[in-house]
Amino acid sequence: EDQVTQSPEALRLQEGESSSLNCSYTVSGLRGLFWYRQDPGKGPEFLFTLYSAGEEKEKERLKATLTKKESFLHITAPKPEDSATYLCAVQGGTASKLTFGTGTRLQVTL
Amino acid sequence: SAVISQKPSRDICQRGTSLTIQCQVDSQVTMMFWYRQQPGQSLTLIATANQGSEATYESGFVIDKFPISRPNLTFSTLTVSNMSPEDSSIYLCSGGGLQETQYFGPGTRLLVL
DSSP: OOEEEEEOSEEEEETTOOEEEEEEEEOSSEEEEEEEEEOTTSOOEEEEEEOSTTOEEEETTEEEEEOSSEEEEEEOSOOGGGOEEEEEEEEETTOOOOEEOOOEEEEEEO | OOOEEEEOSEEEEOTTOOEEEEEEESSOOSEEEEEEEOTTOOEEEEEEEOTTSOOEEOTTOOTTTSOEEEEETTEEEEEEOSOOGGGOEEEEEEEEOTTSOOEEOOOEEEEEO
């Protein structure tokens, strides 16, 4: 059974204070690791897909990296508008379904 | 990218009744899925909606409680049957396939009294 563990559960940063969110996973035959952002009262918003170890993707202040056991979402010089819950999910084997972690609630203050 | 809409966006229902949630995708997608997100929790997959055949349910979810239809490649419905307060949750629809980005709808907030 696929499993995803995210840490920390919650993170509070000051504006400009860079940090990383962790996503550890176990999956039989990784097909893709997905990062989403979810704002309160809304559906998850797609950020990145990573397919193989060593892959990296960037978007504005966010950078996602992948190893064989975990993924990191690096946030550089965050702004208050980056405050949200960040979800990690894996897709494995021949199934198209996603298995989600419990998320990291990020709060960025002035 | 696919844009997914859901109706209704929210509802308050009495216990013992049923609610049908609609999900519309603006383009054809390989697979459609239904998730549940309970307050403060992450997403749990209810079932995969298969076009033209019965849905595939995850452990703990059954067809009698959550009947699903998918008459074509861009539309699906989820019914929450014989509701109880424990069914109060956000229900999310998504579309995508193997190694494809899975896009989500805005969710349906359900409160059962």
